[in-house]
Amino acid sequence: MTPSSTLSLSGERFTAVYSLSGTAAEVEARASAICLEQTVEFPEALIPNQAIRTQIVGAIAEIEPSARFSSSDESPNSFEVSIRYPVETAGRELTQLLNVLFGNVALQPGVRLQRIELPPALLQHYQGPRFGISGLRQRLGITDRPLLCTALKPMGLSPAELADMAYRLALGGIDLIKDDHGLSDQIFCPFDERVSRCAEAVSRANQQTGRTSLYLPNITAPADELDARAERARERGAGGLLLCPGLTGLDSLRRLAADERLGLPILSHPALLGGLSLGPHIGIAHGLLFGTLTRLAGADATIFPSYGGRFAFTKAECQEIANAARAPMNGLAPIWPVPAGGMRLEQVPELVRFYGADSLLLIGGDLHASGDLSARCAAFRSLVEPGSQTDSSGNAWGDL
Structure with missing residues (x-):
């Protein structure tokens, strides 16, 4: 075998923090195994030379008790383990970065x-992200309030019926009107007809109101159709795109976000990603999955199930996502957290106080609770205007 004595890496490393359970000795042994598993995937005793051991294999940087369970009897021996990997092991590819991490x-x-x-x-x-928070604000002409979002549903409506709904939603002042993630290219609602009709309807409403609402069709599709579907959406007047990276892969999101020909905001939907985050001792932490990784891949906004809805995310997990979406990240634009999942109008004041002005509130079914959809949307909009809410001291949320 050719020796690797010529191996000469930069020495720069990136860090992954894992949560592991067991005794201190068990966790240290398991951490050492992860260092090998995530790089060489080779028995340590059989590594052919010292250069690979020192320059390629992951290195344990720190092992400390996990604060997540420090006051709980659920997992009294839980530790956070920091492992540092050479930057060269990840190459220049998101797919390989994810491979090394997990x-x-x-x-x-x-x-x-x-x-x-x-x-x-x-x-x-x-x-x-191509747009992020500031870019989408500029595109919409909105500087000082949360954005409003809703979905065209239920599945089973025709393109003409969905277009009529999109028109009324735009008249009511909804900023982002997206396809439901279940709308694809079904026989009862073909993609091309739906996108053409809905984009035209929203454009017509914009001309009447003088505002800007964006229509975001769902372009989630098989790999060999994804790019063409995105391009057809742009040609037909879409104002943005909805993608489910859990179904298509995070790197498909990265590729679309980097495509200069498209140049459209991308809203990430969490379908299928939930299974990666729900277990407290397995998977990927909420903030990392829905915030950091989705943002790294290029999403301008990330949908996730908010506390208080029909899903199981806690307040702490939702705050973790919102923080990761907006935290400084070496120049990458902060993105919109999009709390969703059965939200109701009566919850809007609390959601605005919790998530702040740089959030995108998604309400679906509850907007249809009365006969006048546009009026219901206008009521939604009135709840997020600056000065419309105050805290317990009487301060407007826009001043907090």
Whole structure:
């Protein structure tokens, strides 16, 4: 075998923090195994030379008791383990970065990827969001309030019926009108006809109101159709795109966000991603999955199930997502957290106080609770105008 004495890497590393359970000795042994598994995937005793051991294999940086369970009897021996990997192991590819972070150990029980720290040498390979918070505000002409979003539903309506709904939603002042993620290219609602009709309807409403509402069709599709569907959406007047990266892969999101020909905001839907985050001791932490990784891939806004709806995310998990979406990240634009999942108008004041002005509130079915859809949308809009809400001290939320 050819020796690797010529191996000469930069020495720069990125960090992955894992949550592991067990005794201190068990966790240290398991951490050492992860260092090998996520890089060489080779027995340590059989590594052919010292250069690979020192320059390629992951290195344990720190092991400390996990604060997540420090006051709970659920997992008294839970630790956070920081492992540092050479930046060269990730190459310049999002797919390989994800592979190093969690590829094989995702198959093992009791391992949860909590967070990551990526140096500029690695982040330079990623464009991230094209618009983010400030870019989407500029596109909509809105500077000082949360944005409003809803979905065209239920499945089963014709393109003409959905277009009429989109028109009334835009008249009512909804900023982003997206396809329901269940709308694809079904025989009862073909993609091309739906996009053409809905884009025209929203454009017509914009001309009447003088405002800007955007229609975002769902372009989630098989790999060999995805790019063409995105391009057809742009040609037919879509104002943005909805994508389910859990179904198509995060790198498909990255590719679309980087496509200069499209140049459209992308809203990420969490379909199928939930299974990666729900277990407290397995999968990927909420903030990392729905915030950091989705943002790194290029989403301008990330939908997630908010507390208080029909899903199981807690307040702490939702705050973790919102923080990760907007935290400084070496120049990558902050993105919109989009709390959703059975939200109701009566919850809007609390949602605005919790998520703040740089949030995008998604309400679906509850907008249809009365006969006048446009009036219901206008009521939704009135709840997020600056000065419409105050805290317990009487301060307007826009001043907080």
